[in-house]
Amino acid sequence: MSDIDEQELARIRNEEAIHDIYADDGSVRADFLAMVGAAIADRDVLFLRQHVARLHESELGDLLETIQPDQRLALVRLLGDDFDLTALTEVDEAIRLEIVEQMPNAQIAAAIGELDSDDAVYILEDLAKEDREEILAQLPFTERVRLRRALDYPESSAGRRMQTEFVAVPPFWTVGQTIDYMREEEELPESFTQIFVIDPTFKLLGIVDLDRILRTKRQVRIESIMRETNYPIPAEMDQEEAAQIFEQYDLLSAAVIDENGRLVGVLTIDDVVDVIQEEAEEDFMRLGGVGDEELSDTALETSRSRVPWLLVNLLTAILAASVISLFEATIEQIVALAVLMPIVAGMGGNAGSQTMTVTVRALATRNLDIHNAWRVVRREASVGLLNGAIFGLLIGLAAGLWFADPNLGGIIATAMLINMLAAALAGIMIPLLLDKVGADPAVSSSVFVTAITDITGFFAFLGLATLWLLQ
């Protein structure tokens, strides 16, 4: 590093604060990374406290994901109690575990106490059971009970994602009493947008949004301004289903209730946004034949997770090859068939994947159901015929000219039409059937669709050619 660089770094490092840590393309600024790296190497705790500890949790998360793996633990250690554990909810699971496993349980316990319960659960749920118990044992009683209760709910349930801190008042309080309570109470959640109305057994009676309270005169009773909670979320409900309710009804937060209708927590839109993102990501990844891998996974982990899907595809590819082998004699006579046959199969695969993509997405967003399935099947069949005719004509002309053989053009045109229709039908029927039998159409549709378009493509093209030779 040259002198000028060092001087420049020193100058920037003495600034009040670095305001935007991101470059224009959304990645973390290289100069900021260099400064942080230098500060870690110099064990410059002052700089790290001033410029790193004050970052927003998601910025700190991005920083942790971007710096060198060996710098991560050093940074966390240097920050000590100034390290905001919430940042760990923003990083890949592998990085989270790597950091948490190296932190002393006592330090985690101290930091967990500062977190909202939903963030605390997010970090605790991935830990080994013994570590989790040791950390919980060091927490104050109420908090321990609250976190245990959330951790008792099934993985990916609303109960796991909920926040157990909330404001609840009895229905007979007035607006004035409620405001006075909030002015005096120390133990309120860090932020909230509504308060809950409960009876003495914690049974949920209604909800009042904060703006409603602010618009209402002091002497008005809460029960007269509360609204019914149309969409209380059972704690056992899967987080995806809860997210769908949030989306459908534009909720900002929702009461989470136990099996007796008692209020146990509140689910907020920021957690739901994360769930929506995860779901969309999962569907996207599954359709491409990859599981829930992360960018920080090693080559070995990545390879292992991708092998099963490739293996299934190998089997269907061999199946398709065995269809070709039925026609070896025909290919021996006309080698042009071997040249052209991948076009028929490939175009079918592309058309099938178009239909399948639309179908899988429409099923995921619940836009496709029994009421319109038949209409969409008919439409896709028409599209298949139409595009089959267009591309049949195109490839028929091209192949006829290429091999100076109009018969070959006619054969490939017919095969293309047949395969595009098969692709359209497979592209919609297979996801629909998989969904019907309870399988995830995003995971397995493409294997079946490709198998059908390959087999149909080879069979139609080589079969028609064989019939023609027999004439």
Added chain:
Amino acid sequence: MSDIDEQELARIRNEEAIHDIYADDGSVRADFLAMVGAAIADRDVLFLRQHVARLHESELGDLLETIQPDQRLALVRLLGDDFDLTALTEVDEAIRLEIVEQMPNAQIAAAIGELDSDDAVYILEDLAKEDREEILAQLPFTERVRLRRALDYPESSAGRRMQTEFVAVPPFWTVGQTIDYMREEEELPESFTQIFVIDPTFKLLGIVDLDRILRTKRQVRIESIMRETNYPIPAEMDQEEAAQIFEQYDLLSAAVIDENGRLVGVLTIDDVVDVIQEEAEEDFMRLGGVGDEELSDTALETSRSRVPWLLVNLLTAILAASVISLFEATIEQIVALAVLMPIVAGMGGNAGSQTMTVTVRALATRNLDIHNAWRVVRREASVGLLNGAIFGLLIGLAAGLWFADPNLGGIIATAMLINMLAAALAGIMIPLLLDKVGADPAVSSSVFVTAITDITGFFAFLGLATLWLLQ
């Protein structure tokens, strides 16, 4: 319809309200559809008012999407002023236009007046210019100005999605004054979670969350509890970029400012959730080679939108075929090559699409950037070599046994290894390059990746076989 059904329907139709219009699979209940259909046929306005008008806007939207096209307009007409125009923000564009174009402009104007400005803009922006002007002319002055201003911002900008109703107070007010103002003011937004602090020129000074106001004593001045707005959204900003800010900083709402820093509106998380959904959907659809088609599009529209992608794929398929044609002489000697070659190309395509899926997703979520690109490229290359070795060995053994020819097994094994490595490199380098030059990697990656895996697969396999024959 049998007598019993009619009696049953009559009984249900007289119930107070139908509580859940959805069946377990998330589709609209068939019996509810039957009832609505019967009520439309009977022009039973009373039933429709009681059971349909009271639906949540998103439920009414689902109902409109599910009933027969000819029932839609009839339903809207029968409901008259009881039809909640907000439901139109929840349906496909084609259905929205179909309904709005048939409604008299005067009725739309009356209904638009009742909507939040963001919903009003959402409906107005798709209309023909003359209709829009006619409707705007019938609105009260302030509202007309507000909507015009939002409509003046570019399509898909934050200014289009923002709500122009908000609560703003001067910094020198006390908490007490602010609460009194909210208790007396009639013209407050329907719901809000924060209030804005502005100077006399509407320049944004800060934000106060409602829970902060409720916790604070009456005599405290607003300026002492307001927080800086770290993330004000310029009205011209693209809605995607705004959504990313919401996600990153877990915002519930954000101030939208004009080029002079003046507060012009507020963007809320419910609109942002819709944007996030749309974005995820777009990436998903693009990777599958389909544009922004909708389930309600006709076969002709669908065909037209899918042809370009298929056409590009046809060209690359012909390119790959021309590679095969270089080796016609070799294939004539060993027809088994024609049987096996699609396996090599196809497996490369699958492996390439796995890598590409991960890369496109990581680019979209900004997890992949210059800081880790090189590491991920190295990882993918290792995965390609590893999986290439595994599947090369498998297919080598299988092909060697199938055709009783160990040399053929060795050739296909080597070709598979080469193609899997090429697939890995293409799967990551192509999206990275497309992103670098400013193209959308989701749209065009798969065409290039498939072209490379096809060409490499055919060339490596047939080329190696030719070399072996020449020995």
